[in-house]
Amino acid sequence: MFLLLLSWLTIRSGVAQQQQAPLKLWYSQPAEKWTDALPIGNGRMGAMIFGGAEHERLQFNEATLWTGRPRTYARPGAAQYLPQIRQLLAQGRRAEAEQLAEQHFMGLRDHEETYAAEKAAWLQKIRAVSVAQATAAPGWQPLAVPTPNGWESAGLGLEGMDGVVWFKTSFELPAAWAGKDLMLSLGRIRDQDVTYVNGQLVGTDEGISKKRRYRVPAAALRPGRNELSIQVLNYADKGGLIGVKEQQPVFVVYPEGAAPETGVALNPAWQYWVQDQEPPLAPSYQASYQPFGDLLLDFPHTSGVTQYQRQLDIGQAVALTQYKHNDVPFIREYFASAPHQAVVSRLSAAGKGKITFSARLHSPHKNFRTYRVDDHTLALAVQVRDGGLRGVSYLRVKTKGGRVTVTDGQLQVENADEVTLYLTAATSFNTYQDAAANPEKRAAEAMKKVAGKSYESLKAEHVRDYQQLFNMFSIDLGHTPGEKLFTDARIRQFSPATDPALLALYMQYGRYLLISSSRAGGQPANLQGLWNESLTPSWGSKYTTNINLQMNYWPAEMLGLSACATPLFSLINEAADEGKSTAKEHYNARGWVLHHNTDLWRGTAPINAANHGIWVTGAAWLTQPVWEHYQFTQDQAFLRREYPVMKAAAEFFVDFLVKDERTGWLISTPSNSPEHGGLVAGPTMDHQIIRELFRNTTAAAQVLGVDADFQQVLTEKARQLAPNQIGKHGQLQEWLEDKDDPADTHRHVSHLWGVFPGTEITPAADPKMLQAARTSLLQRGDEGTGWSLAWKVNLWARFRDGDHALRILEKLLSPADNATGSEQGGVYKNLFDAHPPFQIDGNFGGAAGMAEMLLQSHAGYLELLPALPKAWPSGEVRGLRARGGFVVNLRWRNGELEQVEIASEAGRPCEVRYADKKVSLATKAGKTYQLNRQLQPL
Known part of the structure; x- marks a missing residue:
C-alpha cells in the first residue's frame, strides 16, 4: 500500500515538474478516437491504449495477420509485350502504351480466374430484389451520410463489410419546380450505385472517381415529398456514399440548367438496409495488413472520476493511465515485452479489494470466436476472410486477492487488490511461402513462458531490453514552459521558438516507434508501422517501395538503431527471391525487380494501374539501405552476406536499359516518376537510382575483392546513362523531356532523389545541378502531406538551409485534426503522422531530417551542424552516427559549435568540416577524439 501511494505521489509530482521527465506524451482525458490513443509495441505485437476510466480499450495487432496467401504474382508471358510498350512510348503514344500495359503487363491478381463467373451469379441473385421490396424490408437503421472513409467507419458494425447496402432518404419538391426536370447531385460513391426516385431508375454508374449527377425527369416527381433510394454495390475495400470532395454542393436537387447552389438539400435523416454481405472475393493485386482484435475492460466507475491523466513514457516504453475514483487512486500500466512477446498490464489501487472489472476479447473479423481455456484464461480465434491466415490470442489474468x-x-475479476493481465497472439504464418502454422499452440506456448513471471521482473527485463536501443541517442534543444502543457495543447500552440523541446520529443518518438515496430526476427515496419484498426486500411497498410518503406528506415543508421533494420534486410532478401520470376516473366531479364509495392507474401509484380504501377526501381532503391548499413557499421561480414542482392539488382538493369534513339543515352523504359505524369520513358529518378546502384555495387565488390569484370560493366553502363538535366525554368528536369510545370505542386519530388536520399548531387560534385534541384523544390512549394513534408525537411537540410527545413518541420507538427483539404499533413494528438490519414513514414522521415540538419556524412566527410536553424541557438546531441563507423556527440552555443567528440569504431580515416574549417584525423578503433569550435584537439 505504501509503495503504491509513493508511486502515485511521484507521478503527480512529475505532472507538476514535466521538465524533469520531458520524454513523455501526456493527456488530461481518455482517447476519443484511434489517433488519440497511445501506441506500444514489441516488433510483432502492437496495441493502441485508449485509457478510458469506465471503459478501457486496447486495440491490438500481430504483424503477420494479413489477407492473401502464398501465390504467384508475376504474369507469365508479359515480356512479349515489352517491345511494343516501349515503341509506343518512344512515339509519344502514352495512352496507347498504358492501355496495352493494363491489358497484358500488370501482375496477376488473386481470384481473377474465377471472379467473373462468380460475380455474374451473385449479381443475378441480388438483382432479384426490387426497389419496392428493398424499401419495404424490415430492419432499416439510421446512418449519417456522407461517410468519407466508407460505411466501415460509421461505427455500426459494418467494419470490413463488402456487399450490397441500400440507402434511402427524401426531399421536398418546391411548388415552383413543378413540371421541371431536376438534377440530383450525390458526389462520389464506392463502388457502384443504382439510384431511384420514387421507385423509378434515374441513373447508375461505377467507380469512386466519378461524380454522380443524375437527371430526374419531371414525370418521376411528385408534389411535396419525394423518395430517394440508392442501391450501393461494394465489391472490395470501403463502400458507401462518400461525396465530400466536390467543389459544388452535394446531396442536393436543383432544376436542370440552374446552379447547384440554388438547390434543395436532401433530408439528412438517411437510413440503410444491408441486402447482402457475401459477395465473391474481388481480385486483389496484393494483400492488406489486418487488425487482430480488441481487449475491452469494463469498470464500475460510472461517476466520481477525478485527477485523470494518461501518458506514454518513451524513455521506458511504458504507458500509464491514472485517476481517482471516489478519492481512491487507481493506476494501470502497460508495456509490450519484446523478450517475452506479450502485452502486459498491471492494474492497482490504493486500497484492498478495490479492483473489479470484466474483460472481453472482440475482433472486427466476421465470425470471430471467444472461448474459455482454463479458470484464468480467455481466448480469441479469428479467420481472415480474404486469405488463409488464422489467428489466436490468449488473455490470462493473475490477481492478488479477489475472485x-x-x-x-x-473474464470477470471481483474485489482484487492488484491484477496483472497477459496478452499473447499468434497466426498461422510461417514464412511468405508457408501459412500452415498452428496459432493456438503458438499463443499457448507464449503464454506459458510469460504467465509464470512477476510483473516487476517482466517490466524490468522489458525496460532493460528497450533501453539498450533507446539510450544510444539523446538530444537537447532547450527547455521552455511549453513542456508543462499536455501534449495535445503543445501541438495546438507549437512554434519552434516557443517549444523547441517538442521537436526533440518528436525526434525521440520516431525512434520509439521504430524500436516498437521493427525488431529482429519480425516483419519490417509497414505503412502504419505495426498499428492498424481497419480491415480496409488505406493503401492496404502495405510496404510502398517508391519511398514509404525506405523512409521508415531513414533514421535507423544515423540514430543508433541499426539493429532495427534487420527485418528490412530479411524482406529485401525474400523479395529478391520472388523478384527473379518477375524480372524473367515481365522483362526477360536476369536479376530481380520490385515495383512500387510489396506485401507479407513478397509480391513484386506491377500492381493497380499502368500509369503509376509500372515503376521498375524499387529493388534498386532497396539496395541502398544495404550499402548504407555497411558504410555506417563497416561490417564486412554483413556486406558479404548481402552483396548478392545488390549484384542481382544491378544485373537486372544491365539487361533492362535500352538506348534512346533520339539522344543515344541509356534510359529506363517503361517506368514513371512516382506517382506523377503517367507511364513514360526515361524518368530522372530512375536514372539517379540506377547510377547509385551501379556505383554502390561496384564499391561493394571492391571492398570484397570480387567481380572485377562486372565492375567494369557497371562503370561503363553508368557512364552511358541519361544524365541529370537543367530545364528552361532553371529546374532539375523530372523527365527526359523539358516539360516541367513551375506551377506544379505535386507532393512527390522524385527527381530530387539524387540530393536525398541519394548522394550524387552535392555542392562539391555539381553546384549548378544542386541549384537546379533547389529551384525545383522551391517551385513545388512548402505544402504537402506528412511524408512529403518529411522528405522536404531532409532536402532542405541537404541544401544547408536550416531555417527553411525548420519551417517545414513546423508544418509537419501542425495539428492534423484541425486541417482542411486532402493534401494537408501534420500530426494527430498522439503525434502520429498524418498523410492524411495516418502513415508512419512521416514520423520516421521527420526524425531523420532533424539528424541531417545536425550532421551529414554522405559526401565522404563529417560535416558538423550543416543546417542549424537560428531557432536552435544552443543545444546538445549525443549518439549521432556517421558513415565510416563514427559516433558523434555535438554541443553548440549561440549558434556556433562549442565542442565535438568523435568515437571511432572501425579505425577509419576521418575528415571533419565545420563552416570554413576542416581537419583530417587518422583514427584508431576504440579511440575518441575531442575538438573545439576551431576543430583543434582538446
Missing part, C-alpha cells in the same frame, strides 16, 4: 471467473464470453 476470478472465466466463461466463453468474458
Whole structure:
C-alpha cells in the first residue's frame, strides 16, 4: 500500500515538474478516437491504449495477420509485350502504351480466374430484389451520410463489410419546380450505385472517381415529398456514399440548367438496409495488413472520476493511465515485452479489494470466436476472410486477492487488490511461402513462458531490453514552459521558438516507434508501422517501395538503431527471391525487380494501374539501405552476406536499359516518376537510382575483392546513362523531356532523389545541378502531406538551409485534426503522422531530417551542424552516427559549435568540416577524439 501511494505521489509530482521527465506524451482525458490513443509495441505485437476510466480499450495487432496467401504474382508471358510498350512510348503514344500495359503487363491478381463467373451469379441473385421490396424490408437503421472513409467507419458494425447496402432518404419538391426536370447531385460513391426516385431508375454508374449527377425527369416527381433510394454495390475495400470532395454542393436537387447552389438539400435523416454481405472475393493485386482484435475492460466507475491523466513514457516504453475514483487512486500500466512477446498490464489501487472489472476479447473479423481455456484464461480465434491466415490470442489474468471467473464470453475479476493481465497472439504464418502454422499452440506456448513471471521482473527485463536501443541517442534543444502543457495543447500552440523541446520529443518518438515496430526476427515496419484498426486500411497498410518503406528506415543508421533494420534486410532478401520470376516473366531479364509495392507474401509484380504501377526501381532503391548499413557499421561480414542482392539488382538493369534513339543515352523504359505524369520513358529518378546502384555495387565488390569484370560493366553502363538535366525554368528536369510545370505542386519530388536520399548531387560534385534541384523544390512549394513534408525537411537540410527545413518541420507538427483539404499533413494528438490519414513514414522521415540538419556524412566527410536553424541557438546531441563507423556527440552555443567528440569504431580515416574549417584525423578503433569550435584537439 505504501509503495503504491509513493508511486502515485511521484507521478503527480512529475505532472507538476514535466521538465524533469520531458520524454513523455501526456493527456488530461481518455482517447476519443484511434489517433488519440497511445501506441506500444514489441516488433510483432502492437496495441493502441485508449485509457478510458469506465471503459478501457486496447486495440491490438500481430504483424503477420494479413489477407492473401502464398501465390504467384508475376504474369507469365508479359515480356512479349515489352517491345511494343516501349515503341509506343518512344512515339509519344502514352495512352496507347498504358492501355496495352493494363491489358497484358500488370501482375496477376488473386481470384481473377474465377471472379467473373462468380460475380455474374451473385449479381443475378441480388438483382432479384426490387426497389419496392428493398424499401419495404424490415430492419432499416439510421446512418449519417456522407461517410468519407466508407460505411466501415460509421461505427455500426459494418467494419470490413463488402456487399450490397441500400440507402434511402427524401426531399421536398418546391411548388415552383413543378413540371421541371431536376438534377440530383450525390458526389462520389464506392463502388457502384443504382439510384431511384420514387421507385423509378434515374441513373447508375461505377467507380469512386466519378461524380454522380443524375437527371430526374419531371414525370418521376411528385408534389411535396419525394423518395430517394440508392442501391450501393461494394465489391472490395470501403463502400458507401462518400461525396465530400466536390467543389459544388452535394446531396442536393436543383432544376436542370440552374446552379447547384440554388438547390434543395436532401433530408439528412438517411437510413440503410444491408441486402447482402457475401459477395465473391474481388481480385486483389496484393494483400492488406489486418487488425487482430480488441481487449475491452469494463469498470464500475460510472461517476466520481477525478485527477485523470494518461501518458506514454518513451524513455521506458511504458504507458500509464491514472485517476481517482471516489478519492481512491487507481493506476494501470502497460508495456509490450519484446523478450517475452506479450502485452502486459498491471492494474492497482490504493486500497484492498478495490479492483473489479470484466474483460472481453472482440475482433472486427466476421465470425470471430471467444472461448474459455482454463479458470484464468480467455481466448480469441479469428479467420481472415480474404486469405488463409488464422489467428489466436490468449488473455490470462493473475490477481492478488479477489475472485476470478472465466466463461466463453468474458473474464470477470471481483474485489482484487492488484491484477496483472497477459496478452499473447499468434497466426498461422510461417514464412511468405508457408501459412500452415498452428496459432493456438503458438499463443499457448507464449503464454506459458510469460504467465509464470512477476510483473516487476517482466517490466524490468522489458525496460532493460528497450533501453539498450533507446539510450544510444539523446538530444537537447532547450527547455521552455511549453513542456508543462499536455501534449495535445503543445501541438495546438507549437512554434519552434516557443517549444523547441517538442521537436526533440518528436525526434525521440520516431525512434520509439521504430524500436516498437521493427525488431529482429519480425516483419519490417509497414505503412502504419505495426498499428492498424481497419480491415480496409488505406493503401492496404502495405510496404510502398517508391519511398514509404525506405523512409521508415531513414533514421535507423544515423540514430543508433541499426539493429532495427534487420527485418528490412530479411524482406529485401525474400523479395529478391520472388523478384527473379518477375524480372524473367515481365522483362526477360536476369536479376530481380520490385515495383512500387510489396506485401507479407513478397509480391513484386506491377500492381493497380499502368500509369503509376509500372515503376521498375524499387529493388534498386532497396539496395541502398544495404550499402548504407555497411558504410555506417563497416561490417564486412554483413556486406558479404548481402552483396548478392545488390549484384542481382544491378544485373537486372544491365539487361533492362535500352538506348534512346533520339539522344543515344541509356534510359529506363517503361517506368514513371512516382506517382506523377503517367507511364513514360526515361524518368530522372530512375536514372539517379540506377547510377547509385551501379556505383554502390561496384564499391561493394571492391571492398570484397570480387567481380572485377562486372565492375567494369557497371562503370561503363553508368557512364552511358541519361544524365541529370537543367530545364528552361532553371529546374532539375523530372523527365527526359523539358516539360516541367513551375506551377506544379505535386507532393512527390522524385527527381530530387539524387540530393536525398541519394548522394550524387552535392555542392562539391555539381553546384549548378544542386541549384537546379533547389529551384525545383522551391517551385513545388512548402505544402504537402506528412511524408512529403518529411522528405522536404531532409532536402532542405541537404541544401544547408536550416531555417527553411525548420519551417517545414513546423508544418509537419501542425495539428492534423484541425486541417482542411486532402493534401494537408501534420500530426494527430498522439503525434502520429498524418498523410492524411495516418502513415508512419512521416514520423520516421521527420526524425531523420532533424539528424541531417545536425550532421551529414554522405559526401565522404563529417560535416558538423550543416543546417542549424537560428531557432536552435544552443543545444546538445549525443549518439549521432556517421558513415565510416563514427559516433558523434555535438554541443553548440549561440549558434556556433562549442565542442565535438568523435568515437571511432572501425579505425577509419576521418575528415571533419565545420563552416570554413576542416581537419583530417587518422583514427584508431576504440579511440575518441575531442575538438573545439576551431576543430583543434582538446
